[in-house]
Amino acid sequence: MSEISASFSQRMRQLRPSTIREILKVAAQPEIISFAGGLPAPELFPIEAVQAASDYVLSTIGRAALQYGASEGFMPLREWIAAEVARCGIEAAPADVLVTNGSQQMLDLVGKLLLNPGDVVLTENPTYLAAIQAFQTFEAKFTPIPTDKHGLIPEALPKLIIKHRPKFLYTIPNFQNPTSITLVAERRAQLAKIAAKHYLIVVEDDPYGKLRYQGADVPPVKHWDEANCVIYVSTFSKTIAPGLRLGWAIATQEIFSQLLILKQASDLHTSSFDQRVAWAFLTHNNHNVHLERIRHTYSSRFDVMDAALKAEMPAGFSWSRPEGGMFLWVTGPTGFDGVELLQRAIAHKVAFVPGRDFFPMGAGNNFLRLNYSNSTPERIREGVHRIAELCHDETLVTPAHSGAPEAAPFVQR
Amino acid sequence: MSEISASFSQRMRQLRPSTIREILKVAAQPEIISFAGGLPAPELFPIEAVQAASDYVLSTIGRAALQYGASEGFMPLREWIAAEVARCGIEAAPADVLVTNGSQQMLDLVGKLLLNPGDVVLTENPTYLAAIQAFQTFEAKFTPIPTDKHGLIPEALPKLIIKHRPKFLYTIPNFQNPTSITLVAERRAQLAKIAAKHYLIVVEDDPYGKLRYQGADVPPVKHWDEANCVIYVSTFSKTIAPGLRLGWAIATQEIFSQLLILKQASDLHTSSFDQRVAWAFLTHNNHNVHLERIRHTYSSRFDVMDAALKAEMPAGFSWSRPEGGMFLWVTGPTGFDGVELLQRAIAHKVAFVPGRDFFPMGAGNNFLRLNYSNSTPERIREGVHRIAELCHDETLVTPAHSGAPEAAPFVQR
Numbered sequence: 001m002s003e004i005s006a007s008f009s010q011r012m013r014q015l016r017p018s019t020i021r022e023i024l025k026v027a028a029q030p031e032i033i034s035f036a037g038g039l040p041a042p043e044l045f046p047i048e049a050v051q052a053a054s055d056y057v058l059s060t061i062g063r064a065a066l067q068y069g070a071s072e073g074f075m076p077l078r079e080w081i082a083a084e085v086a087r088c089g090i091e092a093a094p095a096d097v098l099v100t101n102g103s104q105q106m107l108d109l110v111g112k113l114l115l116n117p118g119d120v121v122l123t124e125n126p127t128y129l130a131a132i133q134a135f136q137t138f139e140a141k142f143t144p145i146p147t148d149k150h151g152l153i154p155e156a157l158p159k160l161i162i163k164h165r166p167k168f169l170y171t172i173p174n175f176q177n178p179t180s181i182t183l184v185a186e187r188r189a190q191l192a193k194i195a196a197k198h199y200l201i202v203v204e205d206d207p208y209g210k211l212r213y214q215g216a217d218v219p220p221v222k223h224w225d226e227a228n229c230v231i232y233v234s235t236f237s238k239t240i241a242p243g244l245r246l247g248w249a250i251a252t253q254e255i256f257s258q259l260l261i262l263k264q265a266s267d268l269h270t271s272s273f274d275q276r277v278a279w280a281f282l283t284h285n286n287h288n289v290h291l292e293r294i295r296h297t298y299s300s301r302f303d304v305m306d307a308a309l310k311a312e313m314p315a316g317f318s319w320s321r322p323e324g325g326m327f328l329w330v331t332g333p334t335g336f337d338g339v340e341l342l343q344r345a346i347a348h349k350v351a352f353v354p355g356r357d358f359f360p361m362g363a364g365n366n367f368l369r370l371n372y373s374n375s376t377p378e379r380i381r382e383g384v385h386r387i388a389e390l391c392h393d394e395t396l397v398t399p400a401h402s403g404a405p406e407a408a409p410f411v412q413r
Numbered sequence: 414m415s416e417i418s419a420s421f422s423q424r425m426r427q428l429r430p431s432t433i434r435e436i437l438k439v440a441a442q443p444e445i446i447s448f449a450g451g452l453p454a455p456e457l458f459p460i461e462a463v464q465a466a467s468d469y470v471l472s473t474i475g476r477a478a479l480q481y482g483a484s485e486g487f488m489p490l491r492e493w494i495a496a497e498v499a500r501c502g503i504e505a506a507p508a509d510v511l512v513t514n515g516s517q518q519m520l521d522l523v524g525k526l527l528l529n530p531g532d533v534v535l536t537e538n539p540t541y542l543a544a545i546q547a548f549q550t551f552e553a554k555f556t557p558i559p560t561d562k563h564g565l566i567p568e569a570l571p572k573l574i575i576k577h578r579p580k581f582l583y584t585i586p587n588f589q590n591p592t593s594i595t596l597v598a599e600r601r602a603q604l605a606k607i608a609a610k611h612y613l614i615v616v617e618d619d620p621y622g623k624l625r626y627q628g629a630d631v632p633p634v635k636h637w638d639e640a641n642c643v644i645y646v647s648t649f650s651k652t653i654a655p656g657l658r659l660g661w662a663i664a665t666q667e668i669f670s671q672l673l674i675l676k677q678a679s680d681l682h683t684s685s686f687d688q689r690v691a692w693a694f695l696t697h698n699n700h701n702v703h704l705e706r707i708r709h710t711y712s713s714r715f716d717v718m719d720a721a722l723k724a725e726m727p728a729g730f731s732w733s734r735p736e737g738g739m740f741l742w743v744t745g746p747t748g749f750d751g752v753e754l755l756q757r758a759i760a761h762k763v764a765f766v767p768g769r770d771f772f773p774m775g776a777g778n779n780f781l782r783l784n785y786s787n788s789t790p791e792r793i794r795e796g797v798h799r800i801a802e803l804c805h806d807e808t809l810v811t812p813a814h815s816g817a818p819e820a821a822p823f824v825q826r
Contacts, residue, residue, distance in 0.1 A: 003612035004642070004667050007580055009529050009551075015674055025483075042476035050479065051471040058464040063455035066463065066654035070438075101514050101658075105680040112550060116422050133678040137525060138422075167420055199416035229417070241479035243685030245514075254417050261428055265546040267518040271684050272656030 010117070014139050023342065027351040033383035036351040038177065038326055039374040041301075044294055045241050046281065053280035057273065065276045071264040073099025073248070074275040080282055081248055088209070089223035090232060092250045098259055099270050103207055103235040103247030107134040109262045110203055110231060113255070114167045115140050122160060122169040124152055126358030126367070128177045131170055131205065142360035145169070151176070151183030154190035161198045168201040173221060174209040175325025178358045178369040182218065182323055189224045196227030201255075206234045210291055212324035213299035228252035236278055238326070239291060244274040298326065301372040304380045312388035319370075326373040329355075332391070335398045336366040341390060350386045423530070427552050436755070440764040446796035449764040451590065451739055452787040454714075457707055458654050459694065466693035470686065478689045484677040486512025486661070487688040493695055494661055501622070502636035503645060505663045511672055512683050516620055516648040516660030520547040522675045523616055523644060526668070527580045528553050535573060535582040537565055539771030539780070541590045544583055544618065555773035558582070564589070564596030567603035574611045581614040586634060587622040588738025591771045591782040595631065595736055602637045609640030614668075619647045623704055625737035626712035641665035649691055651739070652704060657687040711739065714785040717793045725801035732783075739786040742768075745804070748811045749779035754803055763799045 027034035057065045072078065078097040085092055100106045107130070115121075117139035123131070125144030132142070143164045146156040152171060160166070171191075173183035183191075195202045204221045222232040235247040251259060263269070305328060309319055316333040332338065338354035345351060355367025368387075372380060390396070440447035470478045485491065491510040498505055513519045520543070528534075530552035536544070538557030545555070556577045559569040565584060573579070584604075586596035596604075608615045617634045635645040648660040664672060676682070718741060722732055729746040745751065751767035758764060768780025781800075785793060803809070 002667065004614070004665070005671075007527055007612070007614055008671065009525070009527055009532075012526060012671060015678075037481065039481055042480050045476050045479045047471055047475060047479065051468065054467045054471070055464065058460055058467070063458050063460060064656075066458045066460065066656040067455050068450065068452055068650075068655045101680040101683075104678075108679045112422070113425060114420055114422055119422075130678065130681070137675065137678050167422075199420070201417065201420055237481075241686075242481045243477075243479040245680065245682070245684045252417075254415065258418075258421065258425060262550065265428075265517075265543065265550050266521045266679070267514040267658065268543070269658070270514075271658045271687050273654075273690075274684050274686060277686075 011137055011139050014136050015133070023351055023353060026346055031349055032346070033350045033375060033379045033386070035370040035372070035375065035383055036353050037374060038371055040238055040242060040326075041294070041297055041373050044297060046285070046290055049281055049285050050241065050277060053284060054273075054277045056280045056284070057276040061276055065273050067272060069269050069272040069275070071260055071269045073097065073270060074272065074279060077275050077279040080279060085232070085250060088217070089219035090250060096250050096253070096256055098249050098251065098256055098263065099275060100247045100249065100263060101267065101270050102237060102242070102245040103205065103233050104130055104134065105266070106233045106247055106249045107131050107203070107205070108137070109259050109266065110168070111135045111138040111140065112262050113258050114201065120164040120166040122157070122164070122166045123360065124171060124176060124179070125361065126178055126355060126364055127170065127360065128172060128205065129357045132358075132360045135170070140167075144361065147181070149181065151181050151187055152191070154187050154194055157191070157194050158198070161194075161200055166200065168203055169195070170203045170205065171221070172205045172207075174206055174218070175211065175322050175327070177208075177325075178327055178353070178355065178367075179329045180320040180322030180325055180327050183221075185218045188218065188221045192221050192224035192226070192230065195225075195229040199227075200229060202230045204230050204232045206232065207238055208325040209234065210239050211295060211298060211326065213295040213302075214323040222250065228254075231255060239287070239294070240278055240281060244271075244278055246270065246274060246278050295324070298324075298373050301375070301377065301380060302328070304377045305370065305372040305384060308381050308384035309388070312385055314388070314392050317391065326371055328370040328372060330368040330370060332366040332368065333397055334366060337396050337398065338365050338368050341368070341387070341396055344390050345387055348386045348390065350383045352387070424550055424552050427549050428546070436764055436766060439759055444762055445759070446763045446788060446792045446799070448783040448785065448788065448796060449766050450787060451784055453651055453655060453739075454707070454710055454786050457710060459698070459703055462694055462698050463654065463690060466697060467686075467690045469693045469697070470689040474689055478686050480685060482682050482685040482688070484673055484682045486510065486683060487685065487692060490688050490692040493692060498645070498663060501630070502632035503663060509663050509666065509669055511662050511664065511669055511676060512688060513660045513662065513676060514680065514683050515650060515655070515658045516618065516646050517543055517547065518679070519646045519660055519662045520544050520616070520618070521550070522672050522679065523581070524548045524551040524553065525675050526671050527614065533577040533579040535570070535577070535579045536773065537584060537589060537592070538774065539591055539768060539777055540583065540773065541585060541618065542770045545773045548583070557774065560594070562594065564594050564600055565604070567600050567607055570604070570607050571611070574607075574613055579613065581616055582608070583616045583618065584634070585618045585620075587619055587631070588624065588735050588740070590621075590738070591740055591766070591768065591780075592742045593733040593735035593738055593740050596634075598631045601631065601634045605634055605637035605639070605643065608638075608642040612640075613642060615643045617643050617645045619645065620651055621738040622647065623652050624708060624711060624739065626708040626715075627736040635663065641667075644668060652700075652707070653691055653694060657684075657691055659683065659687060659691050708737070711737075711786050714788070714790065714793060715741070717790045718783065718785040718797060721794045721797035722801070725798055727801070727805050730804065739784055741783040741785060743781040743783060745779040745781065746810055747779060750809050750811065751778050751781050754781070754800070754809055757803050758800055761799045761803065763796045765800070
């Protein structure tokens with residue numbers, strides 16, 4: 001350890017190196033077919049409408065779009081968000097909406113607000129790896145919630161709450177990342193009830209809710225949140241463009257006021273310009289037409305990937321059938337080495353994320369997460385072909401090695 | 414304490430409520446003449462050039478400007494920054510430049526990287542209040558560095574370093590906020606040498622360096638940083654527009670790589686769009702012409718405020734004569750109540766920041782910070798007139814009350 005690194009804080013020693021950061025760098029090379037990132041299809045970005053919105057903002061709103069702004073966010077955008085979530089069953093005033101630099105920043109603020117070193121967070125297992133990273137920064141420990149094909153099992157919670165005294169529960173109820181499972185309505189209501197009884201804060205992360213292309217919408221957990229325990233978190237990254245870095249949370253004033261102090265200390269406020277551009281885009285265009293186009297494209301890309309996997313993958317592999325979102329979750333045979341597969345895949349110019357990184361307690365090396373939103377049908381077919389060919393190699397399976405996670409998620413073909 | 418707030422982390426109990434947040438809300442009303450915020454003059458925002466830049470970015474770079482990007486930042490912008498700091502005497506590769514959501518975010522990341530609860534930060538006293546807030550989030554303690562009219566006194570450092578074992582030293586060497594003092598060149602070289610000897614990390618915060626309208630530029634502390642102890646932090650908030658939220662740091666790879674991990678966990682990356690707009694603005698326009706216009710305006714606004722203060726303030730008040738930047742620092746008589754003056758001033762539709770908030774160890778109630786960049790000459794004269802009238806009231810001075818700070822900064826008329 002050098003003299004400089006001797007100055008690093010305790011929390012830096014908790015952070016495990018992220019393999020995905022390196023994967024994404026490799027995957028960004030254009031000759032690689034990448035199923036790795038959670039990137040939207042760039043050809044669907046409403047680029048002309050964003051250009052019109054940005055011209056409108058600079059020529060009409062003018063200088064306020066370039067000046068410092070309120071830490072809470074741009075009020076007309078907060079009003080739009082409050083009206084939008086009302087349509088999904090969340091009662092919220094514009095004053096309850098806090099705008100952040102992507103929803104990732106909200107996870108950071110929530111960690112800052114709630115976590116002391118060693119505090120427990122209840123999560124699905126596996127869960128979103130950048131949430132793991134955000135909470136690890138505050139030296140969190142993770143306790144998995146038992147799940148099945150309908151999502152987390154609320155009946156299991158009271159025992160976990162009493163035993164582990166978690167600071168909060170983190171869940172992605174729609175098309176979960178990475179498993180693509182959706183939490184059913186009855187369990188959402190149950191979860192809200194249990195949270196209220198135990199005063200457990202629930203962080204409901206919903207980046208994909210608008211990307212449903214099959215089945216009926218389910219109200220968010222926040223809809224049943226009579227005790228104001230739920231922090232509802234969402235983003236424009238999947239519905240407008242991630243490059244604008246616009247996320248938000250809905251929280252009761254007691255929590256909102258503290259998140260606001262932390263937002264201000266973290267970076268004063270989110271881009272005045274980007275907030276106004278998004279607001280002008282949302283109010284000058286029929287957003288639903290745009291969303292329908294995204295849903296249609298992702299649905300057909302899922303079908304292409306699903307068909308290619310069915311045609312080419314060897315026996316012993318199964319994968320999820322999401323009703324929306326951007327990801328397929330592939331389960332390989334016990335002892336399958338997803339990390340080794342990735343090494344070989346990159347040599348064949350195709351990338352994905354091995355499942356291991358999504359398990360905060362380790363294990364999970366027999367899973368793969370495949371993104372289908374960011375590749376054309378041709379590249380999906382070619383990429384699956386290359387991966388499937390590699391999967392036929394039996395040296396990727398070590399029978400002696402127990403690759404099964406402690407709590408295996410339910411996966412359906 | 415409610416059940417919800419019982420879940421809040423230890424760090425939330427350290428945060429003292431910020432009076433400035435409430436002041437700035439009041440001061441934002443158009444009928445108030447505000448010397449409170451550190452806002453640039455909006456009439457100088459290069460709005461047409463930003464519009465041209467944003468049109469260029471969306472029509473030429475296109476979809477990458479709306480997609481997820483690298484946590485490090487947009488490479489052409491990092492290249493521009495590396496070339497720019499080279500002209501100021503800092504040797505840095507583009508790979509050493511980390512782009513953040515304003516320089517405030519860099520203070521947050523530095524706190525995350527270095528601070529365990531109770532760790533000591535050496536600072537000028539008074540210092541930038543949002544830096545105090547950022548470091549308090551990580552439960553820092555503050556130890557003041559003795560200063561005089563030439564800035565912090567390097568000879569005082571070894572004793573402080575040995576006694577307090579600080580994690581880092583935070584300094585604003587150019588037109589310090591709030592005192593407007595500039596650290597002289599010899600002391601910068603000495604500071605770098607002492608930091609190297611003791612392996613002390615120095616956070617050099619330089620938001621105002623380009624706003625010098627008098628005297629000669631002084632190389633940054635980082636210029637003398639042979640031991641790679643200095644993290645140099647700056648921003649486009651004062652030179653292009655704060656609403657774009659673009660800041661950056663230059664740090665040695667050992668520190669850079671850790672800040673990068675924290676940046677990714679905090680919010681993935683800074684707006685792809687805003688980074689490209691700033692880059693297009695910087696490369697398509699003569700930036701120096703724009704800077705010269707800002708300097709000229711701020712210089713003449715300082716002159717107006719200085720003349721108004723000379724004409725109207727009662728005996729017993731003195732104030733600084735900055736060579737650049739945006740602030741005047743006013744010293745009132747011992748026992749003067751700056752917070753009470755603010756209450757009365759707001760009733761007379763004029764606002765400023767009382768000095769107290771800039772002293773991490775308390776005291777400092779006889780100081781006022783006045784911003785002159787954000788008001789027209791007419792409003793500066795009228796605002797000073799109102800404040801000066803109130804200052805004639807002797808009930809604002811309590812002779813029995815010792816309002817003097819423990820370590821009073823040097824101020825010159």
